Amino acid sequence: MAMAEVVVVNRKAVLKHHLPPDRVPKESDIELVATDTVRLRVPSGSTAVLVKNLYLSCDPYMRSRMTKHDEPSYVPDFVPGTPICSHGVGKVLDSGHPDFKVGDYVWGMTGWEEYSLITSTEHLIKINHTDVPLSYYIGILGMPGLTAYAGFYEICSPKKGEYVFISAASGAVGQLVGQFAKLMGCYVVGSAGSDEKVNLLKNVFGFHEALNYKKEPDLRLKDYSIYK
Numbered sequence: 001m002a003m004a005e006v007v008v009v010n011r012k013a014v015l016k017h018h019l020p021p022d023r024v025p026k027e028s029d030i031e032l033v034a035t036d037t038v039r040l041r042v043p044s045g046s047t048a049v050l051v052k053n054l055y056l057s058c059d060p061y062m063r064s065r066m067t068k069h070d071e072p073s074y075v076p077d078f079v080p081g082t083p084i085c086s087h088g089v090g091k092v093l094d095s096g097h098p099d100f101k102v103g104d105y106v107w108g109m110t111g112w113e114e115y116s117l118i119t120s121t122e123h124l125i126k127i128n129h130t131d132v133p134l135s136y137y138i139g140i141l142g143m144p145g146l147t148a149y150a151g152f153y154e155i156c157s158p159k160k161g162e163y164v165f166i167s168a169a170s171g172a173v174g175q176l177v178g179q180f181a182k183l184m185g186c187y188v189v190g191s192a193g194s195d196e197k198v199n200l201l202k203n204v205f206g207f208h209e210a211l212n213y214k215k216e217p218d219l220r221l222k223d224y225s226i227y228k
Contacts, residue, residue, distance in 0.1 A: 003160055005206055011036040012083045013112035018068040025066060030084070038115045040093055047097045048119045051090030057138040059172070062086060082110035090116065096123055105130060107137040137207045140176075142144070162183030165211075170197035175205050191216075 009035045019025060021188025042048045067077045077144055078084055089109040092100050100106060100121070110116045127137060135208035158164055164181040168174045178188045178201070190201045191213045202208035 005070045006040040008035050008040060008115070009034050009115045010036050012036065014083055015066060015078045015080050017080050018077070021067045025063065028204055029066070038117070040096045040115070042096045042117065045096070046119070047121065048095075048117055049097050049100050049106070049121055049124060050094040050115065051095055051106060051110065052115055053088050053090045053113065053169045054105075055089040055138050056110070056112055057087045059086060083113045085109060085111045087138050089137050100124070100126060105134060121174045125149050137160075158184055158186050161187070162191065166190045168192070168207075169201055169207065169210065175201070178204055179208050182208075 010031060014031055014033055016029055016031050019029060032076060040050065042050050043126070051163045052163075061075065062078075062084070064073065065075060068077055087107065089105065090110060091104055092104040092106060093115070095101060095104075105127040106124050108118070108121075110118060111153075127134070132141070149158045158181060164178070164186045166178050166181075166188065169178055170192040174190060179223045180192055188207045190207045190210045191197055192201060192210060193212065193214055195212055195215075198210040200209040200214050
């Protein structure tokens with residue numbers, strides 16, 4: 001006998017409208033809706049993965065996606081009335097993909113909704129180590145930008161005494177890379193867009209030197225060896 005099909009209400013957080021570029025988002029700009037239903041099965045013959053979302057990230061770059069841009073950016077603008085999306089961690093409820101089984105935990109791009117049918121699975125990653133809190137996979141263990149910087153370290157193999165310059169150094173990725181480079185014995189210089197961020201880099205994150213690129217008249221790299 002075939003199993004009865006399960007259909008549930010899918011609660012979603014959607015952007016109600018695009019925001020002016022200079023306004024801080026308000027709670028009233030986002031609406032929680034529960035008008036749609038979802039089948040807890042993937043379409044027959046597809047390689048999609050159906051997940052129940054457990055943790056969702058909320059990252060600074062998402063603010064830019066809330067504004068309508070005339071020119072395309074490296075990530076598309078959010079579409080009002082559809083779920084906001086970000087990186088998340090979920091549990092597989094059904095799968096047509098050979099790499100993901102029911103019960104697996106995965107992380108990747110998903111919607112701000114209770115259940116997501118993920119059809120683009122090329123960037124979906126199975127979580128093999130569940131002996132740490134799953135929320136870490138949208139933090140220190142799951143940063144896509146950090147993965148890119150890890151490639152930098154693998155390719156460049158920085159060594160003790162070498163110089164490392166990091167742009168956008170006060171961001172979530174840059175501040176970590178700077179600290180990693182310092183632990184490796186490198187001399188670390190970072191750039192940021194305000195004096196407050198420069199102070200953060202030098203006095204909290206331990207960068208050897210930092211500069212405010214908005215105030216720097218000459219953006220050519222200096223000889224920072226004078227600070228040693």
